[in-house]
Amino acid sequence: MSARRIFAQPARYAAIAPYLWMVLFFLLPFGFVLKISLSQTAIAQPPYVPLFDLTEGWEAVKAAFAQLSLDNFRLLVSDNLYISSYLRSLFVAVTSTLILLVIGYPIAYGMARLPRRWQPVAMMLVIVPFWTSFLIRIYAWINILQHDGLLNKILLALHLVSTPVVWLSTDSAMYIGIVYSYLPFMILPLYATLARMDASLLEAASDLGSSPRQAFWLVTFPLSLPGVGAGALLCFIPIVGEFVIPDLLAGSGSMMIGQTLWLEFFTNKDWPVASAAAIALLVLLVPPLLLYDRLQRRTLGAAG
Amino acid sequence: MARKVNSLSPFNVTSLALGLAFLYLPIIILVIYSFNDSRLVTVWGGWSLRWYREFFNDRAMLDAAWMSLRVAAVSATIATLLGTMAAVALVRGERFRGRPLFSGMLYAPLVMPEVISGLSLLLLFVALNAERGFWTVSIAHTTLTMCFVTVVVQSRLASLDRSLEEAAMDLGCDPVRAFLSVTLPLIVPAIAAGWMLAFTLSLDDVVIASFTTGPGSATLPIRIYSEVRLGVKPEINAISTMVIAFIAVVIVIASLASKLSSSQGESAAPL
Numbered sequence: 424m425s426a427r428r429i430f431a432q433p434a435r436y437a438a439i440a441p442y443l444w445m446v447l448f449f450l451l452p453f454g455f456v457l458k459i460s461l462s463q464t465a466i467a468q469p470p471y472v473p474l475f476d477l478t479e480g481w482e483a484v485k486a487a488f489a490q491l492s493l494d495n496f497r498l499l500v501s502d503n504l505y506i507s508s509y510l511r512s513l514f515v516a517v518t519s520t521l522i523l524l525v526i527g528y529p530i531a532y533g534m535a536r537l538p539r540r541w542q543p544v545a546m547m548l549v550i551v552p553f554w555t556s557f558l559i560r561i562y563a564w565i566n567i568l569q570h571d572g573l574l575n576k577i578l579l580a581l582h583l584v585s586t587p588v589v590w591l592s593t594d595s596a597m598y599i600g601i602v603y604s605y606l607p608f609m610i611l612p613l614y615a616t617l618a619r620m621d622a623s624l625l626e627a628a629s630d631l632g633s634s635p636r637q638a639f640w641l642v643t644f645p646l647s648l649p650g651v652g653a654g655a656l657l658c659f660i661p662i663v664g665e666f667v668i669p670d671l672l673a674g675s676g677s678m679m680i681g682q683t684l685w686l687e688f689f690t691n692k693d694w695p696v697a698s699a700a701a702i703a704l705l706v707l708l709v710p711p712l713l714l715y716d717r718l719q720r721r722t723l724g725a726a727g
Numbered sequence: 728m729a730r731k732v733n734s735l736s737p738f739n740v741t742s743l744a745l746g747l748a749f750l751y752l753p754i755i756i757l758v759i760y761s762f763n764d765s766r767l768v769t770v771w772g773g774w775s776l777r778w779y780r781e782f783f784n785d786r787a788m789l790d791a792a793w794m795s796l797r798v799a800a801v802s803a804t805i806a807t808l809l810g811t812m813a814a815v816a817l818v819r820g821e822r823f824r825g826r827p828l829f830s831g832m833l834y835a836p837l838v839m840p841e842v843i844s845g846l847s848l849l850l851l852f853v854a855l856n857a858e859r860g861f862w863t864v865s866i867a868h869t870t871l872t873m874c875f876v877t878v879v880v881q882s883r884l885a886s887l888d889r890s891l892e893e894a895a896m897d898l899g900c901d902p903v904r905a906f907l908s909v910t911l912p913l914i915v916p917a918i919a920a921g922w923m924l925a926f927t928l929s930l931d932d933v934v935i936a937s938f939t940t941g942p943g944s945a946t947l948p949i950r951i952y953s954e955v956r957l958g959v960k961p962e963i964n965a966i967s968t969m970v971i972a973f974i975a976v977v978i979v980i981a982s983l984a985s986k987l988s989s990s991q992g993e994s995a996a997p998l
Binding site: 432433434435436437438440441442444445446448449450451452453455456459526529530532533534536537545547548549551552554555556557558559560561562563564565566567569573603606607610635660661663664665666667670671681684685688689694697698701704705708712 | 734735736738739742743746747749750751753754757760809810812813815816817818819820821823825826829832833835836839840841842843846847848850851854866869870873877902903906927930931934938948951952955956959963964970971974977978982
């Protein structure tokens with residue numbers, strides 16, 4: 424028996440505590456969401472009719488299963504509020520991801536072309552804001568975007584506008600906030616692919632007579648597509664479920680699914696519908712997650 | 728000629744400069760305005776520490792800050808312990824029963840929308856009839872942040888040379904002792920970096936804390952959030968600046984730790 428094998432045995436025991444923790448505080452709570460999404464709303468506190476009480480034995484469990492209802496899900500697909508927030512989440516996530524790509528690509532490209540010893544510094548500079556409190560970064564933008572904030576002052580001083588523009592509570596403010604918060608998520612995977620690229624490919628392209636612009640579109644960009652995919656999914660997935668940014672920066676007109684869930688839960692106290700919205704949101708995220716997983720596997724496979 | 732294809736063009740330099748300005752200017756402006764004497768956030772009234780004094784006289788805000796620091800310290804510590812154990816099991820445990828579920832549960836919270844994690848934990852706490860407050864928020868934050876710790880420690884552990892452990896065992900150490908006296912000291916910097924990441928993530932969270940806390944025990948982000956919804960207040964600029972300064976210190980320590988961790992010349996994990 425090799426040393427490796429002997430070691431594996433005690434290492435496995437290290438899994439016990441985190442395993443139990445995750446089953447209790449991650450897996451089990453999901454069961455509750457699923458269960459409550461299938462139960463009826465009640466006015467009592469907590470506001471749902473419990474589906475089953477294990478102390479009452481097997482008969483009670485069977486009776487409870489007979490009561491399961493898809494009413495909350497029926498409500499989700501029949502009420503315009505939910506469908507529109509669902510669609511809005513998708514639309515906002517796609518639009519922001521595209522903006523992030525357009526802004527993030529040139530930055531990542533610039534980083535990859537820096538002299539080697541400057542690249543870690545640039546990478547650090549991109550990561551640091553990610554460590555800084557997310558809420559505070561959004562708040563910083565509220566400062567700038569408010570009615571007599573810095574942005575309007577600059578625009579007025581440059582005579583680009585004659586009266587202050589309303590920025591807060593608009594979609595533009597929300598997009599600025601999202602792009603600002605997620606930019607590092609887009610830049611880092613892009614940079615990782617661009618920095619790994621073999622420079623001799625570009626030399627070959629130039630030797631064969633292509634201009635730098637042609638070489639970029641024919642060689643660099645196609646080779647960076649895995650990074651584009653990873654960055655886009657890393658942004659798209661969390662943006663779909665975003666709550667804080669649209670809540671603080673966008674208008675109250677239309678909501679994203681995360682806001683709808685929050686509203687149902689905290690304001691309307693309709694826990695079953697909130698749970699059903701959570702399940703719906705999760706379902707929305709499964710395809711991009713699977714795609715991301717596949718992309719990662721392929722990249723790792725290609726790297727050897 | 729060969730050099731030219733890979734050199735910086737003016738376009739590269741401009742996009743880098745604009746990108747970094749975009750990332751940093753809002754924060755710099757926020758910090759500068761926190762020293763503004765004027766009650767109006769947008770009018771400059773001279774340098775002053777007025778809003779910092781205001782914060783230190785604001786009982787509710789101080790309580791919230793204290794609550795947040797305690798939650799962050801407790802949850803980061805438990806998360807580091809559990810996350811490190813999980814990383815050891817994943818890297819060194821090879822195949823064991825339930826491993827796919829285990830790694831799935833550890834990766835899922837990284838991408839899970841916070842509204843879902845918060846909602847599901849609250850439903851659990853309600854079902855268990857647990858009193859909501861310090862401990863429920865700490866448990867929620869532990870669950871989220873231990874996954875980040877696992878990722879950080881796991882990547883360090885996977886890059887370690889196993890022959891060191893094997894040598895220790897050849898010299899008569901049992902596996903546990905070999906791990907404690909050889910491997911553990913080598914991954915301590917990654918564990919420290921994991922702790923700090925967990926700490927700052929906990930200090931930053933507003934959504935999960937809103938779901939899992941009870942009346943009367945708001946964390947700092949929850950209080951900031953409810954103030955910000957009502958509009959800009961100079962005191963919030965001062966609090967934000969202090970949080971930024973605090974996190975900056977944490978980052979410096981963390982990056983020193985990861986420098987130590989990568990003393991063999993390999994680059995450390997970007998977190």
